[in-house]
Amino acid sequence: MNTTPPERVAHTPPGVTSPGGATIQKSFCRVCNNGCPILVEIEDGLVRKVTGDPAGPLHHGYSCHRGRALPQLMYDPARELFSTRRMPDGSRVRIGVDDAIDEIVAKLRDVIARHGPDSVAMYVGTASSKSVPLIPLSDSFLEAIGATRGWSANTLDQPGKQIAHGLHGYWMAPSQSFDNPEVILWIGINPAMTYTGLPCGSPKVFMRDQLRKGTRIIMIDPRAHDTARRCTMHIQPRPGHDVAIMAGLIRIILSEKLHDQAFVAENVEGLDALRAAVEPFTPALVAERADIAAEDLVKVARIFAQAKRGYVVAGTGPSMGTAQGTLFEYLVLALDTICGHYLRAGEEVITPGTLEPVPAFKAQAHGPIQAFGYGPRLRFRGFTDTLGGLPVSAMAEEILTPGEGQVRALFVVGGNPATAVTDQLQMLEALGSLELLVTTDIQMSATAKLSHYNIAPTMHLETAAIRGDKPPTGYANSYAGSLAPFAHYTPALVEPPPGSDVIEEWELYYRMAQRMGVQLRLNPMRYYTTSPPPKIRREPPAIDMTGAPTTDDIIALMTARARIPLDEVKRHPSGALFPPDTPVIVQPKDAGWTEKFDLGNPLMMRDLAEAFETIDVARDLAEGHAFRLMCRRQHQLNSSLQIPAVDRGKPGNPAYMHSTDMARLGIADGDLVEISSSRSAIPAVAMTDDELRPGTVSMAQCFGDTPEFDDRVREIGSCTNRLLWNDRVYERYSGQPLMSNVPVNVKPIIKTGPAYAEPV
Ligand SMILES: Nc1nc2c(c(=O)[nH]1)N[C@H]1C(S)=C(S)[C@@H](COP(=O)(O)OP(=O)(O)OC[C@H]3O[C@@H](n4cnc5c(=O)[nH]c(N)nc54)[C@H](O)[C@@H]3O)O[C@H]1N2
Ligand SMILES: Nc1nc2c(c(=O)[nH]1)N[C@H]1C(S)=C(S)[C@@H](COP(=O)(O)OP(=O)(O)OC[C@H]3O[C@@H](n4cnc5c(=O)[nH]c(N)nc54)[C@H](O)[C@@H]3O)O[C@H]1N2
Ligand code: SF4
Ligand SMILES: [Mo]
Numbered sequence: 001m002n003t004t005p006p007e008r009v010a011h012t013p014p015g016v017t018s019p020g021g022a023t024i025q026k027s028f029c030r031v032c033n034n035g036c037p038i039l040v041e042i043e044d045g046l047v048r049k050v051t052g053d054p055a056g057p058l059h060h061g062y063s064c065h066r067g068r069a070l071p072q073l074m075y076d077p078a079r080e081l082f083s084t085r086r087m088p089d090g091s092r093v094r095i096g097v098d099d100a101i102d103e104i105v106a107k108l109r110d111v112i113a114r115h116g117p118d119s120v121a122m123y124v125g126t127a128s129s130k131s132v133p134l135i136p137l138s139d140s141f142l143e144a145i146g147a148t149r150g151w152s153a154n155t156l157d158q159p160g161k162q163i164a165h166g167l168h169g170y171w172m173a174p175s176q177s178f179d180n181p182e183v184i185l186w187i188g189i190n191p192a193m194t195y196t197g198l199p200c201g202s203p204k205v206f207m208r209d210q211l212r213k214g215t216r217i218i219m220i221d222p223r224a225h226d227t228a229r230r231c232t233m234h235i236q237p238r239p240g241h242d243v244a245i246m247a248g249l250i251r252i253i254l255s256e257k258l259h260d261q262a263f264v265a266e267n268v269e270g271l272d273a274l275r276a277a278v279e280p281f282t283p284a285l286v287a288e289r290a291d292i293a294a295e296d297l298v299k300v301a302r303i304f305a306q307a308k309r310g311y312v313v314a315g316t317g318p319s320m321g322t323a324q325g326t327l328f329e330y331l332v333l334a335l336d337t338i339c340g341h342y343l344r345a346g347e348e349v350i351t352p353g354t355l356e357p358v359p360a361f362k363a364q365a366h367g368p369i370q371a372f373g374y375g376p377r378l379r380f381r382g383f384t385d386t387l388g389g390l391p392v393s394a395m396a397e398e399i400l401t402p403g404e405g406q407v408r409a410l411f412v413v414g415g416n417p418a419t420a421v422t423d424q425l426q427m428l429e430a431l432g433s434l435e436l437l438v439t440t441d442i443q444m445s446a447t448a449k450l451s452h453y454n455i456a457p458t459m460h461l462e463t464a465a466i467r468g469d470k471p472p473t474g475y476a477n478s479y480a481g482s483l484a485p486f487a488h489y490t491p492a493l494v495e496p497p498p499g500s501d502v503i504e505e506w507e508l509y510y511r512m513a514q515r516m517g518v519q520l521r522l523n524p525m526r527y528y529t530t531s532p533p534p535k536i537r538r539e540p541p542a543i544d545m546t547g548a549p550t551t552d553d554i555i556a557l558m559t560a561r562a563r564i565p566l567d568e569v570k571r572h573p574s575g576a577l578f579p580p581d582t583p584v585i586v587q588p589k590d591a592g593w594t595e596k597f598d599l600g601n602p603l604m605m606r607d608l609a610e611a612f613e614t615i616d617v618a619r620d621l622a623e624g625h626a627f628r629l630m631c632r633r634q635h636q637l638n639s640s641l642q643i644p645a646v647d648r649g650k651p652g653n654p655a656y657m658h659s660t661d662m663a664r665l666g667i668a669d670g671d672l673v674e675i676s677s678s679r680s681a682i683p684a685v686a687m688t689d690d691e692l693r694p695g696t697v698s699m700a701q702c703f704g705d706t707p708e709f710d711d712r713v714r715e716i717g718s719c720t721n722r723l724l725w726n727d728r729v730y731e732r733y734s735g736q737p738l739m740s741n742v743p744v745n746v747k748p749i750i751k752t753g754p755a756y757a758e759p760v
Helices: 071-075 097-115 127-128 134-144 160-168 202-212 242-256 259-265 271-279 283-290 293-304 316-323 323-338 392-400 422-431 446-448 505-516 551-558 566-570 602-614 659-665 708-717
Strands: 023-029 039-041 046-052 084-085 092-095 120-125 148-150 181-187 216-220 233-235 310-312 373-374 409-413 435-439 465-468 488-492 625-632 655-657 672-676 680-687 697-702 742-748
Touching: 023 488, 046 071, 071 134, 084 097, 084 655, 092 097, 097 120, 097 409, 097 435, 097 505, 120 392, 127 134, 127 655, 134 409, 134 505, 148 392, 160 323, 181 293, 181 742, 202 216, 216 465, 233 293, 242 271, 242 283, 242 293, 242 316, 242 602, 259 323, 271 602, 283 293, 283 465, 310 316, 310 323, 316 323, 316 625, 323 602, 392 422, 422 446, 465 551, 488 566, 505 625, 655 659, 659 680, 659 742, 680 708
Parallel strands: 120 148, 120 409, 181 216, 181 310, 216 233, 409 435, 625 697, 655 680
Antiparallel strands: 023 039, 039 046, 084 092, 465 488, 625 742, 655 697, 672 680, 672 742
16 A cells, blocks of 8 residues: 655646735635635735635625635645545554545445445535535436435435425526515524525625615524624524414414415415414414514514515524424415515516526426435435435434445545534444545544545635526525626636645545446536426436546536536636626416415425424423523534634634523533533533523534543534434424424533633
């Protein structure tokens, strides 16, 4: 085995004057989905400084401190610059990337020979979005070798959005969404922190402009966070009662006949069933359960339904806090639908898409499609594939449980299941038991440390990328998008650090496929279904397996049918708007078209009746637990960006609590506490947050590491997934476990040891 990495030939990328003189080049930030255009100062082939690009057509120079921390992120001392292999004693040695791939392929062949191709599986996480060709090619690799289980983090996020959309049906033109709303209803979401629920650009500017023109912005969130405080109205319910809140809003609107009756009559089926199912959710009942004022609920319903245009969108809070994400999101869609929040015939589509051909937008409903119950059948809890993906909460059991279907080899694509997936202890046992675990991580994450091979990848400005607007018809009505048709391409601006041995992540799958003699194609993104799916699925284009395609070659293939040709996009280094020559107008309904939205899906009506009976979804885990642990997000992005330039002197994920609870427990800011659930316990650093309701603890996810690092809690935080069960309270379609609103106890801990010693 040759463990010496091959030498890299350094060359100066085009346009960079080197050495000595710094140049400024343009790109866009890929840290989060906001995609801010940036100016990148490059000196000696290294990124020195990043700032917002004032010429960015939608962001107008906006950037956040995370994007501006790209130099620190790319050249972090902890960045992996070489692939490594785990030795039997747990230590790691460097290995040249080609040798690593040879060894991985040999082991993969052996696993397949002994256990069949379906003993190989994949897990895709959030960092997969940093490389444009990655998901299409890794997914194609999995399919090409005959494996069926491609998991992603999506079933721990808001999988109910896609599943509910399938049950509800799709408008064949965009929803009104961000195009001139008069009302916005946000539920369990923090747009100014997470850049979701509003169009890309500056969240503050969007909110300011909306408020100036009179848009009512309503927030329903148990926490009075920054975004909530800037809204026209904020309702602060107990966590976990979002199904009742949505049902209550729909009931008020229907009973007061505030809905768009003409639209509903023409496009909706099942309204009577829905009306009957929401009937028990009176304002008084909802108010009591969610601990809000009944008048406020009525007020929200009236404001929402009386506006002519608008949107409702939820974040992760309700899906995680109810473990009824599909039902909840079905009611979210129903609310938009009864209010007729869709573009009609004759209206202009302001974002018809730039990187795909423009579909024929029609003012008609595409009826429901199969939303689950197909594809591979998991061995646990009756799970199948769904429009939101394969339930990842059963991944550990599929690895651990012997018998046909046992997973023996796992590829992790831009994710960190060891801290991100629910029930950490079970996941650690599973990952540790694999015959082959391959990661491609920029750092030794909790998962990468367990891997047999970690392939060091290129990062951010070292790779070419493209982004553009899509018509808002997919995932949810109004989760992400833009206010104008834009596209932005960036070449790779710098080479990886001198002396490093890294590859683009997709190359791992390409090179494995070459060695195994299988053909790759540009698979569509099955994890993030946009819909309705085309009636005829075109065979995805084949990748040239003989040469060595570049990222640019694959981007060219991916954009071959784009409305705006790639060469044209490339001519605008700050990105640009590409309005169509003639406005794209929604066409009238096809003659004889009979499909309708379904608001009375029998399973959803049954689930709603169950939700009425249940009262508190977390009750089975609640006995003896006085608090509810809620999800929240910080500036770090899940387990990424946990670096000083981003945390600015406040590392980790404090356990935020209301001051009355802190006082009652005799805890001060910076004290160590133990958070315990019926599953397990973690240490945490307590911090006051009077934005919260008393009785709740609010903590961010994907911090910390495996239990043996708990004494470093002040530096690295702790992993809330250790407190969660996979198989106690969970969503029946996606398997999403209860991840917020989780019953826990809090008690002060007095421990010795260096990291436990002093408050921060
Ligand atoms: N308890 C609890 N659990 C949760 C959540 C919660 O709120 N509460 N949230 C859920 C949600 S919404 C999600 S999306 C998932 C996230 O689940 P994952 O996607 O599995 O977790 P991340 O922490 O985002 O993992 C990203 C990994 O990619 C690495 N990385 C960062 N940048 C790059 C890069 O440029 N290239 C490569 N190759 N790797 C990179 C990081 O080091 C990290 O190890 O977690 C879910 N889990
Ligand atoms: N800065 C930053 N941005 C990110 C990320 C990040 O880690 N950091 N992660 C990215 C990812 S992967 C995702 S999925 C998105 C998520 O984006 P968001 O969904 O906006 O994420 P959060 O900020 O956690 O917001 C969830 C909100 O739900 C509330 N909540 C908790 N439980 C309940 C409940 O039971 N009911 C209701 N109604 N509300 C509840 C919480 O108080 C919180 O304000 O953000 C993305 N953007
Ligand atoms: S908001 Fe911040 S992290 Fe997200 S793309 Fe813009 S600069 Fe990057
Ligand atoms: Mo997410």
